[in-house]
Amino acid sequence: MGMLDGKVAFVTGAARAQGRAHAVAMARNGADVIICDIGEDVDGLRYSLGTLEELEETAGLVRAEGRRVVSRKADVRSQAELDAVVAAGVEELGRVDVLVANAAINQLKPFWEITEADWEAVVGTNLAGVWRSAKAVMPHLVRQRSGSMVLISSVNGLEPANGYAHYGAAKHGVIGLMGSIALEGAPYGIRCNAICPGFVKSGMTTFQDQLDKYAGHPGATLDVLDDAGRGFHPFNGLTYLEPEHIAEAAVWLSSTAAIAVNGVAMPVDAGHLLVAGKVWRDA
Template sequence: MGTLDGKVALVTGGARGQGLAHAHALAKEGADVVLVDICEQIASVQYGLATEEDLTLAAKSVGALGVRVAAHKVDVRSSSALDAVVAETVATFGSIDIVVINHGIWTRGALWDLTDEDWLDTIDVNLNAVWRALKAVAPQLTKQRSGSVIITASVNGVEAQAGAAHYTAAKHGALGLMKSAALEFAPYDVRVNAILPGFVDTAMTNWQGCYDMTGGKPGSTRADHEVAARHWHAMGGLIKPDEISGAVVFLASDAARRITGVELPVDGGHLVLSTFNPNPS
């Protein structure tokens, strides 16, 4: 028996990366899973986002674990689309017990070089759509008077990152939203927490702009990126998506039934490292 037998989990950004890893982990503990992803490109994002094929393959891999699974192509920037997938999930599965708000994008640029599109896309996906997801599931969670919401935030929700003011602002905002949501949902026995991942090895961190940032120079390579990443975490190296998933499963489970409003770093000790000046010149 799994710790999540009989539960239904809705996972946004679930076609690959952290979202898919979390979906696998939840399914292994017995939860049925509903995957949501955009499956199209956002123009301001410099790396490829998930595709419909990714989502189809993700659903097959989750279903192979012996649970019920559904997959939906949804743009989380649309409240009506989120409302529709919540309604369909409840109609099909009967409840929503776990909500993993995992979607996100990350782009780079000095704040004075960011276009309106750069700024607004990041804020809309990484902050506004967190609110939209919370709003969409609220009627069901408060009606059933139970549930656990886990938001994928970032260590950049509690620290700054040069070259990513829009991302940093969104993640700080997401943590403020999480805390307010925890207070508002608490009377209904619904918990809301956030995970603060460190540098996770996904498509979001595998593109030239990221290599240049970690490598410290234009034209840096994946090999440079891997070497530099050793200094980002006290425990060294890049973090694998499934190394985040244990914390998600814990927060989703009854073992965490009295935990709400918490920012949980899963960062290999990044936040306890001594600070440094990234631009000492």
Template sequence: MPPAEQGRAHAVTLAKAGADIVALDMAEDLTTVPYGLGTADDLKATATAVEDQDRRVLTAKADVRSSAQLDEVVAAALDQFGHIDVVCANAGIYSQANFWEMTDEMWQDMIDVNLTGVWRTAKAVAPHLIERRQGSIVLTSSVNGFQPGWQIAHYVAAKHGVIGLMRNFANELAPYGVRCNAVCPGAIDTLMLNNPHTYERFAGKPGGTREEAIESVRHFHLLHGRSMLPPTAVSEAIAFLSSDAAEHVTGIAFPVDAGHLAMDGYNPSPTK
């Protein structure tokens, strides 16, 4: 079963590398998000995919907006596995509106999940990592952690904030031997992009299709032949940053964007 979303892709990729997995999701929708979020069935499918790699898995219905729920998950993970080595703060949502037309709820949901949820996730596990004097935290930012985006001021603010958190976490945790880095995905082939609202955004017209979006995204990338990138592209970066191969790496923002941030804004002649 190929991973369809970033969370599952990360779980399976790390399981293939030998990790046991703790996977959590709020498993319900938010009214401010114009596409369906993960479900309880999705969480079960992730567990099955991890078990198919002969690794153990603990799943939990938990919301990154709640420190109490995250603390419960960490306690359950330590009870089952004894220790935690890697923290992957991946929860995220996406919505669109001009900043002067956003509702307070749209803004708050975005900041609560994409920024404050990252802080809460790291906060829940940091004392354990500090006590063990080792570990890796990888936060999910975005190319929008470096640049603006049309009608996504709340998303851009959150993702810029994640890079700021990462740099502070790296500084504060370094004396304890704990590393913190961020991955910065570009256009990834997940439900965040695979929905009618985002198709219209990329196609530049009402009623845009997935096929039109795929062609449009080619202009977003520098490397030959790239459209929406597979979720595993980000997962492999996370696996590297979490591995012994990156034992001397901390405090970096790692783009996974097929060269997007190296471009002069827009690729007028994408190659297939």
């Protein structure tokens, strides 16, 4: 028996990394899955986003778990595209019960160098895109008078973001949005919580600008990632987190095991916030 047997989960940004981990974890726990991704790059970013080929690889991994999947291209900056994905999923799978609003992008710039276009892209994806995703599923959940939303924020939703203010502002906003959804959804039996991941290995944390930031000099390689991860939290022997660490928390929040959990911003950061602002090293 899976924790999500009989449920249908909608995961945004599912082509790779955290989004893929969420989709597979939901399927492994018994849910059929609706997935989407933008499938193309966004102007101004210094790294590539997930491709439609990768999205289909995610769909294949869901099917390998014995679950059904509906996969579509969609940009979370478009309400029409999100509504269409959810409608297609509900038509084929019969319902939607769970949202994991995961899609996000990042860019390193001092706040005074962030352009209007930069701000619109990052905030439009990371905050407004979460709001639009919630809007897309809410009418279905209201009709069922049940459901769960998990909004992916960040530890940068709980502490300042140094060098990417638009990302931090958006992730703080996700937590505020989560509280409002939790309050407004509760009379309909709908819960909403947020996860605040720590240092997770993904395309967002391994592009060249990020590696150089970790190392403190240009030209850094992936070798710096282990040390950067160890410096982020107090656990001996643990470096960066894997996307699956976040996905397992999302499964729990989406299940009846968390039926009394509503309006919570849950750090999944290996204790980073205990030592935030410090550089931790093995004893």
